[in-house]
Amino acid sequence: MRIDRRKALTLLGLGAATPAAAQSSTVSFRHGVASGDPRPDRVILWTRITPEKPGADIAYVWRLNPVDRRAGGAKRGSGVTGPSRDYTVKVDATGLDAGRAYTFEFEAAGVKSPMGRTRTLPKGATQDVVLAVASCSLFPNGYFNAYQAIADAPRIDAVLHLGDYIYEYGGPGTYGMDSPVAAERPHDPPREIVSLDDYRRRHAQYKTDPSLQAAHAKAPWIVVWDDHETANDSFSMGAQNHTPGAEGDWTARKAAALKAYFEWMPIREPASGGLAEAAMRSFDFGDLASLIMIETRLTARDQQVTLDGDAPEVDGKRDLTKLKAKLADPKRRMMGDKQEVWVAAELARSVKAGHAWQVIGNEVVMAHVMYPSPKKELTAEQYAAIPASAQRRVQRYEQAAALGLPAGLDMWDGYPVDRERVYGLFRKTGARPIVLSGDSHAFWANELHDASGQRVACEFGTTGITSPGAGELSPGINAGDLIAKANKDVVFNDQVSKGYVLLTLTRNEARADMVAVSTITSKTFETKVVKSFKARPEGKGVSALSEV
Secondary structure, three states: OOOOHHHHHHHOOOOOOOOHHHHHOOEEOOOOEEEEEEEOOEEEEEEEOEEOOEOEOEEEEEEEEEOOOOOOOOEEEEEEEOHHHOOEEEEEEOOOOOOOEEEEEEEEOOEEOOOEEEEOOOOOOOOOEEEEEEOOOOHHHOOOHHHHHHHHOOOOOEEEEOOOOOOOOOOOOOOOOOOOOOOOOOOOOOOOOOOHHHHHHHHHHHOOOHHHHHHHHHOOEEEOOOOOOOOOOEEOOEEOOOOOOOOOOHHHHHHHHHHHHHHHOOOOOOOOOOOOHHHOEEEEEOOOEEEEEOOOOOOOOOOOOOHHHHOOEEOOEEOOHHHHHHHHOOOOOOOOHHHHHHHHHHHHHHHHOOOOEEEEEEOOOOOOOEOOOHHHHOOHHHHHOOOHHHHHHHHHHHHHHHHOOEOOOOOHHHOHHHHHHHHHHHHHHOOOEEEEEOOOOOEEEEEEEOOOOOEEEEEEEOOOOOOOOOOEEEOOEEHHHHHHHHOOOEEEEEOOOEEEEEEEEOOOOEEEEEEEEOOOOOOOOOEEEEEEEEEOEEOOEEOOOEEO
């Protein structure tokens, strides 16, 4: 954000006379503080200043101090915010020391913000890195206990959020409103969001949550959107949950959603005209790992294939010819040429630099996942014990399995040719890829195989903070168990737990602890590690996963 220094000094009373409106207004910091996009020499600092009477610009100062209190390194500055950016503040604090922890705060009109903690990226020899990986927080569906668990963790170097930070739904009967706590946490505004003001209000509501604020204050965040930051099942030219005409032009809605996103999230500001492309960026954690953030929603993604749209049922039968032809079409893209070239260059650069790992920050599950047949995967006794309440879901599984189609046509399975291109980049560059994925509301430990059956990467998927997964088919039978049994790529899947993935990287090991919270419908909760898996470097690739 550009800062007009003269205007800032004026509003702070350090230049010309301070305007009466700025002198008399009171402010608050209702949405906490955050930091993000760390580099060895800089980090983004964020807050939102809420004026008692909106309208006038507000001046602020910011302060950043090293935690170690060694001489030197403190920074401070000033700026102005106002209604044009919804009173959000974003500072790119530069001239910092690599691998150093800092506290930071803001002040406006004599009021101080809460204090946050952040850290720059290390340079050179780096022993280990600890990342929290999160996704999918549906406000009405439960308390953000998993965010609180991240805030309470003994060490987090950075939080990686892979999308669905907000949801666009709203109103009675909408997604999540059947939760026991939904009446306490209805979406604001209480309807689907479409306009810039709507998206701003929704971001503001989420950031009033104290557990989310605590997680933001814990460590710097590295974020990317998935679909619900705009609309469900979005792609470059539209979305499943967007009705042209009734909800206006898609391009305008997308632009409004992204403007609010960049205002309210601790992500570095985009270059002019490059809103969507600004999600594509990389981060080096010393000589240990490169984190390569990809964007698979809004820049190049073609519309998803759907069963009803591409293989409608006629007289009880479906003709899958058209659908399968679309899946095999090399022209259908998930990322596009520009991003593919960039990813290839980043992988090659990281390998050449001697990094032990190339971590891919990726919105949706990359593994090949087919629907399981409960009748095939369960014993006769288990199948007979499935309650009536789950019978309709079981029948959907059986019907989908009989069709022989992937479980997630919105995931990389819906773009298999593009996925093979990515796998080819992994092989060509000799990368050791750890793919991190969100979106699915389930824990995953996957070994990724290309079309020839060669293992090219491993994947750890994080479950939702609160968003519901497939759950249990019957008491004690996690739907994820059936998915893992039915799929070569899937080593472990949990469709019940809510939480986050704790990823610890060393030169010899990548370990994923799947941390679950005991409940999302009570503010009192416990955490436990559901499963832990590790991979090791193996030649020009990664080893098979082993349970810890």
